[in-house]
Amino acid sequence: MxxxxxxxxxxxxxxxxxxxxxxxxxxxxxxxxxxxxxxxxxxxxxxxxxxxxxxxxxxxxxxxxxxxxxxxxxxxxxxxxxxxxxxxxxxxxxxxxxxxxxxxxxxxxxxxxxxxxxxxxxxxxxxxxxxxxxxxxxxxxxxxxxxxxxxxxxxxxxxxxxxxxxxxxxxxxxxxxxxxxxxxxxxxxxxxxxxxxxxxxxxxxxxxxxxxxxxxxxxxxxxxxxxxxxxxxxxxxxxxxxxxxxxxxxxxxxxxxxxxxxxxxRVSSRDYVYADAAERGLFEPLVGLNDTVCEGQVVGNIHFTSTPWRDAEPVIAKADGVVLTRRIPARTGRGDCVFALGRDWVPSSGK
Known part of the structure; x- marks a missing residue:
């Protein structure tokens, strides 16, 4: 000690x-x-x-x-x-x-x-x-x-x-x-x-x-x-x-x-999944905890209640990983983390 x-x-x-x-x-x-x-x-x-x-x-x-x-x-x-x-x-x-x-x-x-x-x-x-x-x-x-x-x-x-x-x-x-x-x-x-x-x-x-x-x-x-x-x-x-x-x-x-x-x-925070919508809307997750996601995958949509006829904005994963966390509040906008990711840990290298 x-x-x-x-x-x-x-x-x-x-x-x-x-x-x-x-x-x-x-x-x-x-x-x-x-x-x-x-x-x-x-x-x-x-x-x-x-x-x-x-x-x-x-x-x-x-x-x-x-x-x-x-x-x-x-x-x-x-x-x-x-x-x-x-x-x-x-x-x-x-x-x-x-x-x-x-x-x-x-x-x-x-x-x-x-x-x-x-x-x-x-x-x-x-x-x-x-x-x-x-x-x-x-x-x-x-x-x-x-x-x-x-x-x-x-x-x-x-x-x-x-x-x-x-x-x-x-x-x-x-x-x-x-x-x-x-x-x-x-x-x-x-x-x-x-x-x-x-x-x-x-x-x-x-x-x-x-x-x-x-x-x-x-x-x-x-x-x-x-x-x-x-x-x-x-x-x-x-x-x-x-x-x-x-x-x-x-x-x-x-x-x-x-x-x-x-x-x-846990992956670097820059590889978490973030919303990028300038206007806040309702986040619809398309994956859940323990799901595996791939780089480029659409993992959710943001729907805009002020202009409901507008197309939803997709939220896209920038890296591969396993979903460790998911955001709870539906009202979501730019900078909000919607998923944090993890990857398998390799004991031989720790990387």
């Missing part, structure tokens, strides 16, 4: 994170902004729920959801897990943040209402920054130095639906890569994705984990402002398998075997 950041966090806790047993409480985020009612919040705090379970010797694992407040599947999975787990089920320590960006979770938004902060872009943060920066700083300076593993559960948020998958960032060493691929297969979603970097770069949690020497796995589990039962079920069993695999549970919490896992890499 890497060195702990020297500056002390201003977030305080209602529990002793290092104590044995099962504890539930809050990280208390000091507010120096107007609170949810608009009153002066200079003495108020935003409570961020935290649960710790510590029992004997074993690895330490941080489980997170609500990094983005309107991604729901992971929040549900972790709330169910903390209610179900007993202290004797755990070997070592679990630290669980089921709603890491609590202001965003509270208001059902991707970003914090307090400072419009996207937590997954704010690492390493700072103890005297805005609320989102303070949360990022606490996670990186106080929690990551305590753990060997992080599982960060994401889904597609309100505007995207994601092909359910587990994700690892590609480590530099071959031994580390093999270990990361093993964790990916143990988690066992039908799709396993290997990425070079997070979309958020070094400001994402993946960047924080790399700085602190912590092994990271994340998910994408549906989205679209709803909750995907099948994605939750697959990820619950995957998380149970992974926790037992790394030695964090004293017994298997599932007997489901991992399914066959197809390994994909």
């Amino acid at each position: 890497g060195p702990q950041t020297q500056q002390s966090s201003k977030i305080w806790t209602t529990i002793d994170i290092d104590a044995p047993g099962k504890q539930a409480g809050f990280l208390m985020l000091p507010l120096a902004v107007h609170d949810r009612s608009g009153d002066d919040a200079g003495y108020n705090c935003e409570p961020i729920p935290i649960v710790t379970i510590r029992n004997g010797e074993g690895p330490s694992v941080l489980l997170m959801a609500g990094n983005h407040g309107n991604e729901y599947e992971g929040q549900i999975i972790l709330m169910k897990l903390i209610r179900a787990l007993r202290c004797e089920d755990v070997r070592g320590r679990l630290i669980v943040l089921p709603g890491a960006n609590a202001p965003a979770v509270r208001t059902d938004r991707r970003n914090s209402p307090l400072d419009d902060g996207n937590l997954n872009r704010h690492f390493p943060g700072g103890p005297s920054g805005g609320p989102t920066s303070m949360i990022a700083h606490y996670i990186e300076s106080e929690l990551l130095p305590r753990v060997e593993y992080v599982v960060d559960l994401h889904s597609g948020s309100l505007t995207f639906e994601y092909l359910p998958c587990a994700v690892v960032a590609r480590p530099t060493g071959s031994d580390d890569l093999n270990e990361a691929l093993t964790r990916l297969r143990v988690f066992g979603m039908p799709i396993g994705m290997i990425i070079e970097h997070s979309t958020g770069g070094d400001g994402a949690l993946i960047g924080a984990c790399r700085r602190q020497g912590v092994k990271h796995l994340s998910t994408e589990l549906g989205g679209g402002g709803s909750v995907a039962p099948r994605a939750i079920e697959m990820a619950e069993h995957g998380l149970a398998r992974l926790l037992h695999h790394v030695g964090a549970t004293s017994r298997p919490l599932t007997h489901w075997p991992p399914p066959e896992c197809r390994l994909l890499k």
Whole structure:
């Protein structure tokens, strides 16, 4: 594990994170902004729920959801897990943040209402920054130095639906890569994705984990402002398998075997499929999640409600790939990403 950041966090806790047993409480985020009612919040705090379970010797694992407040599947999975787990089920320590960006979770938004902060872009943060920066700083300076593993559960948020998958960032060493691929297969979603970097770069949690020497796995589990039962079920069993695999549970919490896992890499963002219509219209998709598309293929049409007699404008794929995400809102215009694509990952080259 890497060195702990020297500056002390201003977030305080209602529990002793290092104590044995099962504890539930809050990280208390000091507010120096107007609170949810608009009153002066200079003495108020935003409570961020935290649960710790510590029992004997074993690895330490941080489980997170609500990094983005309107991604729901992971929040549900972790709330169910903390209610179900007993202290004797755990070997070592679990630290669980089921709603890491609590202001965003509270208001059902991707970003914090307090400072419009996207937590997954704010690492390493700072103890005297805005609320989102303070949360990022606490996670990186106080929690990551305590753990060997992080599982960060994401889904597609309100505007995207994601092909359910587990994700690892590609480590530099071959031994580390093999270990990361093993964790990916143990988690066992039908799709396993290997990425070079997070979309958020070094400001994402993946960047924080790399700085602190912590092994990271994340998910994408549906989205679209709803909750995907099948994605939750697959990820619950995957998380149970992974926790037992790394030695964090004293017994298997599932007997489901991992399914066959197809390994994909995400293509460059310039090869995603974007709408190019100057006028916004209604997007009609012609392909769906997990479909294979080819360069030059018409993958959708944009229909113009202001001039309904006008021909629809086709949306054309500029590259080959497998559809990983699809846009949910029908009202679409130039620059909107309608599909993100992936391609099969070749283990021999990683390319």
